[in-house]
Amino acid sequence: xxxxxxxxxxxxxxxxxxxxxxxxxxxxxxxxxxxxxxxxxxxxxxxxxxxxxxxxxxxxxxxxxxxxxxxxxxxxxxxxxxxxxxxxxxxxxxxxxxxxxxxxxxxxxxxxxxxxxxxxxxxxxxxxxxxxxxxxxxxxxxxxxxxxxxxxxxxxxxxxxxxxxxxxxxxxxxxxxxxxxxxxxxxxxxxxxxxxxxxxxxxxxxxxxxxxxxxxxxxxxxxxx
Amino acid sequence: xxxxxxxxxxxxxxxxxxxxxxxxxxxxxxxxxxxxxxxxxxxxxxxxxxxxxxxxxxxxxxxxxxxxxxxxxxxxxxxxxxxxxxxxxxxxxxxxxxxxxxxxxxxxxxxxxx
Numbered sequence: 001x002x003x004x005x006x007x008x009x010x011x012x013x014x015x016x017x018x019x020x021x022x023x024x025x026x027x028x029x030x031x032x033x034x035x036x037x038x039x040x041x042x043x044x045x046x047x048x049x050x051x052x053x054x055x056x057x058x059x060x061x062x063x064x065x066x067x068x069x070x071x072x073x074x075x076x077x078x079x080x081x082x083x084x085x086x087x088x089x090x091x092x093x094x095x096x097x098x099x100x101x102x103x104x105x106x107x108x109x110x111x112x113x114x115x116x117x118x119x120x121x122x123x124x125x126x127x128x129x130x131x132x133x134x135x136x137x138x139x140x141x142x143x144x145x146x147x148x149x150x151x152x153x154x155x156x157x158x159x160x161x162x163x164x165x166x167x168x169x170x171x172x173x174x175x176x177x178x179x180x181x182x183x184x185x186x187x188x189x190x191x192x193x194x195x196x197x198x199x200x201x202x203x204x205x206x207x208x209x210x211x212x213x214x215x216x217x218x219x220x221x222x223x224x225x
Numbered sequence: 226x227x228x229x230x231x232x233x234x235x236x237x238x239x240x241x242x243x244x245x246x247x248x249x250x251x252x253x254x255x256x257x258x259x260x261x262x263x264x265x266x267x268x269x270x271x272x273x274x275x276x277x278x279x280x281x282x283x284x285x286x287x288x289x290x291x292x293x294x295x296x297x298x299x300x301x302x303x304x305x306x307x308x309x310x311x312x313x314x315x316x317x318x319x320x321x322x323x324x325x326x327x328x329x330x331x332x333x334x335x336x337x338x339x
Contacts, residue, residue, distance in 0.1 A: 050253075050271070051328075052253060052255045052327040052329075053326065053327055053328075054226070054320075054322065054326060054327075054328055055326065056325065056326030057226075057322075057326055058226045058308060058320070058322050058326050058328075059226070060226075061226055061308075061310055061318055061331075061333075062249055062251070062318075062320070062331050062333060062339075063316075063318060063333065093256075093269075093271075128256075128257065128260050129256045129257070130256065131256075160260075161260070
């Protein structure tokens with residue numbers, strides 16, 4: 001295992017399939033790390049072209065959605081402070097059917113270029129959406145091929161109903177209560193996907209409620225052995 | 226997207242008949258259907274940029290609408306359409322959105338690939 005490094009010069013590589021995958025589970029952790037000096041690269045595999053949400057009332061369609069979601073993703077990254085966004089150009093819903101060698105090669109290229117201390121992705125098999133599971137599987141598969149001493153630490157997001165039963169409780173629990181402004185701005189950037197005002201209700205929620213609902217982010221460290 | 230105006234959609238269907246067209250045809254319950262409610266059966270299907278040619282076609286119903294396109298050797302059918310893109314004069318862009326605005330069904334026709 002590589003040393004996680006001090007936050008001052010920590011390099012974090014985030015690999016997720018959809019614009020908005022960063023918003024609920026990771027945005028606060030990234031904002032906090034960036035405040036502490038980390039450099040973050042976010043590799044987003046698709047543009048979420050097949051998303052069902054088109055705004056309410058719908059303002060997008062299948063044809064306009066990719067361009068809209070690209071702008072939303074860029075806005076979310078600005079809100080979090082992410083310095084480097086890569087859009088890898090895969091198609092939504094197809095990650096599990098992609099040529100595995102080609103997919104792994106893209107991920108391996110990022111690892112070789114960036115030498116991250118930490119990689120954040122989805123936990124394969126415990127991330128509900130087939131694209132999430134396939135992305136996590138590709139990341140884990142590619143990192144496993146590295147010599148153990150060259151492997152970055154891998155923190156995984158998991159939210160399948162049987163996660164705790166199968167994997168135990170998350171070993172990384174981040175309090176991101178001081179970074180809710182960035183996190184809510186990240187969520188709010190994805191206007192076609194989330195009607196933030198609607199679920200927060202007409203009354204502006206109190207700081208305490210927001211902290212309870214959004215103030216903790218959990219990760220499972222992937223064990224390669 | 227605007228609520229479907231059936232007469233205008235019919236005019237567009239008529240204008241596109243008898244020629245090779247690219248289609249996007251899709252139906253989905255959403256990838257999270259079973260995660261949110263385990264009695265639900267998640268299903269989704271789509272085809273993009275297959276080509277068809279229809280001899281005649283029409284829109285039916287009072288909303289949500291149905292569209293049927295009769296091809297030389299078969300049919301294309303889609304139910305549940307609620308919205309269309311009236312500003313797109315070249316293509317016919319239709320979709321069905323549920324009460325929360327989520328896409329359930331889509332039928333797009335175009336002379337050029339999507």
